[in-house]
Amino acid sequence: MGRKNAICSRAARRIADLVAACCLTLCIPFNASAAARLDDRPTQAGGLPPAAVEDEPGEKPVPLYLAVTVNGVQRGVAPFEMLGSRIRAAPLTLSSLGLRVEVDNPSPLSLDDLSWLSTRYDAGRQAIELFAPAERLLAETAYLNQLPEDNPPILRGQGALLNFDLAANLVRDTLSMNGYGNLRLFSGDALFENSGLWRQTSGPQKSGSAFLRFDSTAQFSLPDRKLQFQLGDVTTIGSRLGRATRIGGLRVGSDFSLQPYFVSTPLPAFLGSAILPSSVDLYINGLKRYSGNIAPGPFELSAGQPQISGAGTAQVVLTDILGRSVTLDFPIYDSESLLRKGVSEWSFAAGTLRRDYGIRSFAYQDDVLASADWRHGVSDSLSVASHGEWREGMLNLGAEAQWLKPTIGLLSAGLSASSRQGRKGYRYRLGYSWMDSRFSISADIERANEAYADIAATYGVPFPTIRDRFRIGYTTRSLGSYSAGLLRQKIAGKGAETIASAYWSKSFSSSLSVNMSGNYAFGQSGYKSVFLTLSYSPGSRAHYSASFNESNRSRQALLSARRSADYDGGAGWRMQLLRRSDDVELAGQADYLTDFGRFTAGGRTGQASSAFATYRGALVAMDGGLHAAREINDGFAIVSVPGREGVPVRLQNREYGVTGKDGTLLVTGLNAYQHNRIEIDPSKLPPNLEIKALVKDVVPARKAGASVRFEMQPGHWLMMHVADESGNYLAVGSQAESTLTGKRFHLGYDGMLYIEQAQAGDILIIQVDDGACQVTLPDSIPSERLGRLGDVTCAETIDARH
Numbered sequence: 079m080g081r082k083n084a085i086c087s088r089a090a091r092r093i094a095d096l097v098a099a100c101c102l103t104l105c106i107p108f109n110a111s112a113a114a115r116l117d118d119r120p121t122q123a124g125g126l127p128p129a130a131v132e133d134e135p136g137e138k139p140v141p142l143y144l145a146v147t148v149n150g151v152q153r154g155v156a157p158f159e160m161l162g163s164r165i166r167a168a169p170l171t172l173s174s175l176g177l178r179v180e181v182d183n184p185s186p187l188s189l190d191d192l193s194w195l196s197t198r199y200d201a202g203r204q205a206i207e208l209f210a211p212a213e214r215l216l217a218e219t220a221y222l223n224q225l226p227e228d229n230p231p232i233l234r235g236q237g238a239l240l241n242f243d244l245a246a247n248l249v250r251d252t253l254s255m256n257g258y259g260n261l262r263l264f265s266g267d268a269l270f271e272n273s274g275l276w277r278q279t280s281g282p283q284k285s286g287s288a289f290l291r292f293d294s295t296a297q298f299s300l301p302d303r304k305l306q307f308q309l310g311d312v313t314t315i316g317s318r319l320g321r322a323t324r325i326g327g328l329r330v331g332s333d334f335s336l337q338p339y340f341v342s343t344p345l346p347a348f349l350g351s352a353i354l355p356s357s358v359d360l361y362i363n364g365l366k367r368y369s370g371n372i373a374p375g376p377f378e379l380s381a382g383q384p385q386i387s388g389a390g391t392a393q394v395v396l397t398d399i400l401g402r403s404v405t406l407d408f409p410i411y412d413s414e415s416l417l418r419k420g421v422s423e424w425s426f427a428a429g430t431l432r433r434d435y436g437i438r439s440f441a442y443q444d445d446v447l448a449s450a451d452w453r454h455g456v457s458d459s460l461s462v463a464s465h466g467e468w469r470e471g472m473l474n475l476g477a478e479a480q481w482l483k484p485t486i487g488l489l490s491a492g493l494s495a496s497s498r499q500g501r502k503g504y505r506y507r508l509g510y511s512w513m514d515s516r517f518s519i520s521a522d523i524e525r526a527n528e529a530y531a532d533i534a535a536t537y538g539v540p541f542p543t544i545r546d547r548f549r550i551g552y553t554t555r556s557l558g559s560y561s562a563g564l565l566r567q568k569i570a571g572k573g574a575e576t577i578a579s580a581y582w583s584k585s586f587s588s589s590l591s592v593n594m595s596g597n598y599a600f601g602q603s604g605y606k607s608v609f610l611t612l613s614y615s616p617g618s619r620a621h622y623s624a625s626f627n628e629s630n631r632s633r634q635a636l637l638s639a640r641r642s643a644d645y646d647g648g649a650g651w652r653m654q655l656l657r658r659s660d661d662v663e664l665a666g667q668a669d670y671l672t673d674f675g676r677f678t679a680g681g682r683t684g685q686a687s688s689a690f691a692t693y694r695g696a697l698v699a700m701d702g703g704l705h706a707a708r709e710i711n712d713g714f715a716i717v718s719v720p721g722r723e724g725v726p727v728r729l730q731n732r733e734y735g736v737t738g739k740d741g742t743l744l745v746t747g748l749n750a751y752q753h754n755r756i757e758i759d760p761s762k763l764p765p766n767l768e769i770k771a772l773v774k775d776v777v778p779a780r781k782a783g784a785s786v787r788f789e790m791q792p793g794h795w796l797m798m799h800v801a802d803e804s805g806n807y808l809a810v811g812s813q814a815e816s817t818l819t820g821k822r823f824h825l826g827y828d829g830m831l832y833i834e835q836a837q838a839g840d841i842l843i844i845q846v847d848d849g850a851c852q853v854t855l856p857d858s859i860p861s862e863r864l865g866r867l868g869d870v871t872c873a874e875t876i877d878a879r880h
Contacts, residue, residue, distance in 0.1 A: 137162060139186070145205040148175055149215070149374040150354045150399055158206070164188045165199060165206065175208070176216045176375075212351040217375025222358065223368040223382050228339040230753055230777045232301060233784040235716075236265040237700030241709050245692040252281030264782035267299045271781070274439075291439035299336055299780065301751060306333040314427045314449040314533075318507060319465035319476040319492055321534045323449070326442045327429015331451075334423065336780075338752050344418045344458035344482075346381040346392060346410040354398040361393040362386065362410070363515070386412050388513030389484060411484040417455030424452045431537060445470050447533055459483065465494070467533050472498040474532045476505070487512030487519075496531045503530030505541070518551040518561075528570040544568040558584030576600040589615045606630055619644065634658045643671035652680075661685050673735065674706040698744055700783050705744040713748035713778030718787045719758060726759035736762075750780040758788055766792060794859045796836040798867040800829040800844065802851065808872060814844040814853070844872050 139159040146153040153175050158167050166186035169179045177195070179187070189197050189208075196209040243258040255278040263270040273292040279285055295310035312329040316322030334342050348360075352372050360368040360379060367382060381392060392410045397403040417423070428448040433441040447469040455461050459482045467474040476494030483489075490509040495502070505526035512519055524545040535541050544567060551561035561581045568574035576599070583593035592612050599605040607629035614622045619642045626635050635657045643650030650669040656662070667680025675695025682688050698705040701716050718741060719725045725737045729745055737743045748754045757773040769790045778784040800808050807829030814823045814831060818840045825831050825844070842853045851872035 139166065143204070144199075145203070146175055147205070147207045148177065149209055151373055159186060161188075164190055165197065173216065177208070177210055178214045178216050209353075212353050212375070215351075215375050217373065220372055220375065220377040222370055222372065222377055222379045223360065224380050225341050225345070225382055226339065227337070227341065228753075229302065229337055230339075230751075230775070232267075232751065232777050232779055233715075233786070234266045234779055235700060235783045235785050237698065237783050238263050239699075239710060239714075239781075239783070240697045241711075242696070243692065243694045243709075245690060247688065247690045249686065249688045252279065252284070254279045262781055264779070267301070267779060268296070269299075269779075269781055270296045289439070290436070292436070299333070301336040301779075304332055304334055304336050304340065306331065306336065311432065312427060312429070315425045315451045317451060317463065317465060318490070318509075319463060319478055319494060320449065320451070320467060320474070320532060321539075323447075323533050324432040324435055325427060325429035325447065326432050327427065327446075329425065329427035331425030331427075332423035336751055338749070341383075342417055342421050342423070343412075343414050344416055344455070345383070346408075346412075347458075348379040348381075348392070348394050348408065349376070350379075350394075350396075351376040352396060352398070354400065356396050356398045359395040359397075361395070363390045381410060386410075386515070388412065388515075388518065389487075390514065409484040411482055411488075413482060413488055415480055415488060415490075416458070416461045416482055417453055419455050419457045422452070422454045424450070426450045431533070433537075443537075449533065463492075469533055469536055472496065472531055472533070472536050478507075494530070496529070498529070498531040498536065501529040501531075503527055505530045513551075516553045518549075520547070520549045522547040540569050540571075542567050542569050544574060558582060573601060575603070604630065619650070632659060643669050643676075645671075647671050647673060656684075671708075673708070675708055696746075698783065701742070701785055703740065703742060705742075707744050707746055710746050712781060713750040713754070713784070714744060714746040715748055715754075715756060715776050715778060715784045715786045717743045717745050717756060717758075718785070719763075720787070720790070722763060722790075725762050728755075728757045728759065730755050731757075745786075748776060748778050748784075750778055750782075753777060756786055763790070766795070768792070768794075794834075794836045796831075796833045796855065796859065796867060798831050798853075798870045800825060800831050800853060800870055800872050802846070802872055808844065808846060812844055812846060814842045817841045817843060846872070 139161040142158040142160055142165070143155050144158050146156050156167070156171050156175060158165055158171070160166070166188050168186050169181050169184060172179045172187070179192075181187070189195060194211055194214055198207040200206070239262040241260040241262075243256075245256045245258075247254045247256070257276040258273075259276075260271065260273040272294045275290045275292070276287070277290070278287040293311040295308055295312060297306060297308045299306045308329045309327075311324070311326055314320070314323045314325060314329070315331070334340055352358075352374055355371070355373055357369070357371050358377070358379060359366060360381065362381060363386060368379070379394065389409065389411050392408045393405060394408070395403055395405045426448070427450075428446065430446060431443040433443065447467070449468075450466045451463070452465075453461060453463040461480045463478045463480075465474075465476045465478075474494060474496040476492060478490060478492035480488060480490040488509075488511045490507075492507040494505040496505075497503070503526065505524070507522065507524045509522045510520065522545075524542070526541055526543050528543060530541055530543075532541060546566040547563070549561065549563040551559065553559040559582065563579045564576070565579075566574060566576040577597060578600070579595065579597045581593070581595045583591065585591040590613070592610075594608070594610045596608045597606065607627065609625065609627045611623060611625040616622075621638075621640045621642075623638045624636070625638075627633070637655040638653070640652040641650050648671060650671070652667050652669075654663075654665040656665070661684055663682055663684035665680065665682040667678055670677045675693055677691075677693050679689075679691040681690070694709055696707045696710045698707060698710070698714070698716075701718070703716070705716070707714075717727050717737070719737050720741050722741045723737055723739050725741070727734050727736065727743050727745065729747065734745055735743050745756060754776045755773060756776050758769075760767075760769060760772060763769070767790045769788065771788065774786050774788070776784055776786055800812075800814075802808060808825050810825060810827055812825040812829075814825065815821070816823075816837070818837045823831060823833060823842075831842075836855060836859055838855060838859055839857050840855045842855070844851050844853065853870055853872050856867070
């Protein structure tokens, strides 16, 4: 009894220590990587006691098995021992309970001698509560609100697609016929594209026909590796270090769009720890983005997709099981210019320069050029890049770094050097930008000497020696949005040109807005202009506007009214009245949108009267059929419900259309390499059909089609009411067994028996009170009446003993 009183007295004295230690205090510094760390304030930590406690002479430890709770979390039953008034545990036991004990001696330790550990022993319940600071918990980091980097399986198909745009134009007495086409051939991860324009002109001054080719490109993608190969007419990567160039050749490199769910940009993250079981809530700019529960120990809370541009504020609210809350605010900054830590992308292109694009079909230089780019995320706040260009007699190399500090903004600096025919050139660039929901500012300063050259410069497009860009913007709720900019540029051999611009817009309601802009060019040109527009949109399809534009070269006023065609199909129109300084023009057009394309016809009156008509659509050859559709820019699917006409099909829970006579429907508007939900409505199908799946997750390849087949077969269902030879229904729960399959079934009320996948001619043995009886199924499963047999008799009663 004395021993118990001593134990209870000691436990009572330590309650105050327990309450004080349970106070949840957090300290969260913010670092440059837009991540924050939540840590407990330092708790008083004493040194470890001696590895073992000397036993009192003549006293032996008493073994105990106690239910353990560590920081409010139940850990099950663990072995302890009591020596005098002290409770002891082996270091291995404490480690198994999730406590960090750094000793080499396996001998038991007295819990009272661990200054960082608070205990409460309940002898009556044979339980012990332990409380330790966060740094003494052996807990793995819990990752919360992590974005799943989903890489769904791709449904690959084979086929051909032709997007076309046919147009007829009549200008005075000259008629021109144009036909633009973009042909795609796809098979699996391979795609070939060819585009061109055919033109026929008939008139008194000019007649004839011609064909102009634009691009011919074959590409092969490796989505699992985010890698793409292109051969044919390609474009080199354009960046702050180099200008894009059209070439005929090859290009290979990273393509993150092959995995849209892959996050390449940094996401704000908050690192910290909780002492007690707690709930954590995340708010970004006042909107809740995450809520969850965490166990004691360290955690990392990702902000997910912040859905903001530029700077914002995040709040983390941590509430423990005692109801105490701590709220902390952090600055965050979302920028797509940076790469996440450890992420790299690269590109290499080589070939010959293409000349006169859009003028000649085949015009390429004889010499070879090459271009390479590489970017890497050193950390979530620092990204670096390099760029190189080569052509015979010319070499250009450059490097750039971007650094982000949420409270400061995004800083960038780049340096490039070139060598061309013995002349050394250089170029440097400094940039800064910062923005939030109301204020934005950006500045970019670029300098190069006259000897600096890149590939474009060697073909007659000189690089500016001076290029400065400044912009500032501010948004208010009452007065609208304002912005002003300044552009200064100078090309060697020409004078510098500086253009100032200003912009203002204001929305008075969801349907009424006004905007005004002005430009002024300093220097010899002296160009200046002002533009004012009033817009009114009373509905989702109607839009009306009035605008006025004046410059030192012209003045014009424009009235416009438009009603767009409904997305599901229908008519639309547009009217415009334009008044120039010396002319008045009236223009109008009508549109009609169908499932097979868009028809447009219109005309214009004035000094240059004209009329036109166009038809834009697409043709798809796939799965042995030819389908007409609207213009298709990305993925699509051929949905097949074999032999079933008029079956409704939904895309992303929206009614899309119904299957045709051949049981197929072309569904467009699918996102490549992403989940697309396609489902059919079974209400238009016979009820005796068994459908394997009503919903399909379709993931097409880029600019390609996928075959989606909804398999179904006649159902073999039977439903009957089983009665004995006296006409009484068999009892609820009676068991029937198939002699063919061995499957067992149970009868419901009124002897109801339901059988899926029934076998014709099968014999069912049904156990009854006085033995067993049997029911023989019909030789063919009836499709009419949904397999309902009505009342059947369980005959030929057999003595269960035999």
